[in-house]
Amino acid sequence: MALDNLISVSFSKHELKELQNHLAGIEALLKGKTVNLTPEQRRQYGRIANQNKLLVDKAKDYMGQHPNWIPRFLDKKEFVRL
Template sequence: MALENLISIEFTQEELTNLDTHLEAIQQILAGKTVNLTPEQRQQYGRIANQNKLIVDKAKSHMEQHPNWVPSFIDKAEFDKDYTARMQIEGRVQMLENLTQQLLDTKTLLDHDNYTNTLSFYRTMRYLAGENEAGAKTVYEDMKTLFKKASRTQNTDETTATSS
């Protein structure tokens, strides 16, 4: 009985080249305009929630209606510049996050298909090695060492997780 194949896709070399070219173009456009925060900085600055976005929008509206009420220590031009750039970025971030999730989900299914087939191949090699099929024992023993490492790592992780 054939194994269920959850996904079947392939990319042409032209598609991959085109994708890479466009990703590189995005990187070039963003170079010098984006930053990489440390985990500590991400924690420090955080993200503003939807409620706080509404507060920022309302403050901007009031600042524009009553420019004489804007405190002198607020650089209104810089505030407007930051506000505009944030609005320009937000939709693009959502699009990139959506594309990233699609790629990750696709990779997950591809990984699942590959690993399921690998397990079937390994079991077949174990069976053939037991039947003394020429060369099967060498393949089985080679793969067996990898499964022992994976099993040991999982057991170590489980032990660490339960003792924490």
């Protein structure tokens, strides 16, 4: 059992064509709604690690408890949507 290849997958030509069609449909739906960031933009925006996520979640809590503390430049609806 330990030597069995459990992830070996093969597709027929018809299945591959179906996959390509579905992927093309997904790409068409996403076109114009997604943005490609440059490497410089990726460095600028960074990412939210688990440690930072706790801070963001705490900020959401405070925004709910004290709406008058929200800075005017922050779009609360967009922030909470994420």
